[in-house]
Amino acid sequence: ARMSALTRVLSGGARALALRGPGRVSPVLTGRRYSSNPMEDFDLMGAGGSSVIDTYTERGFVVGGVEHRGSVFLYQDMTLLWKVKDIAExxxxxxxxxxxxxxxxxxxxxxxxxxxxxxPRETAEFFSDGETAVEVLDTPNAVATYNILVQEGRSVAAAMILPRAEG
Incomplete structure (x- = not known):
């Protein structure tokens, strides 16, 4: 059976910040590692200075306590606004x-x-060199997965499209 890129990356234990919809963060900790320095338990930036996504609202994403309006691109300690509103873009x-x-x-x-x-096909082909694996998820699950991997110190980037209100 073929393993997805995400399954390969997640093959270790998991520490998670799982989202329960816009604006509601529920911490879920499994396989917790304790340190000799109690202040490390409060490190919300994760390994290597990477910021976790605190939550998202109908306006944007909150990263490291700062609200960014609209979609965002994240890598290590960098958060950029991303002018994409739909997967087709x-x-x-x-x-x-x-x-x-x-x-x-x-x-x-x-x-x-x-x-x-x-x-889109041309976008998938753009990453076919194998240097960086790409995983596409709905934004709530993408946020939770990104946070897990950042907290574990993994090398991960995220491109998050803000979910639009349905109706």
Whole structure:
């Protein structure tokens, strides 16, 4: 059976910050590692200075206590506004920054909004060199997965599309 890129990256234990919908964060800790320094238990930046996504609202994402309006791109301690509103707009040009990162992340998680969707073919081909694996998830699950991997110190980037209100 073929393992997805996400399954390979998650093959270790898991520490998670799971989201329960917009604006509601529920901490879920499994396989917790205790340190000799009690202040390390309060490190919300994770390994290597990477910021976790605190939550998201109908306006944007809260990263490291700062609200960023609209969609965002994250890598290590960098958070950029990303002018993408729909999975169809995720083009090679919109992800040029992801392809140019040095060192390249092992995994790029694309949060595609309220529902999971497929990347446009040319975008999937853009990452076919195998340097960075790409995993597409709905944004709530993408946020939770990104936070797990950042907390574990993994090399991960995220491109998060803000879910639109349905109605």
């Amino acid at each position: 995720v083009t090679p040009a919109s992800l040029t920054a992801a392809h140019a990162l040095r060192p390249p992340p092992d995994l790029l998680i694309v949060g595609c909004g309220a529902r999971i969707g497929a990347l």
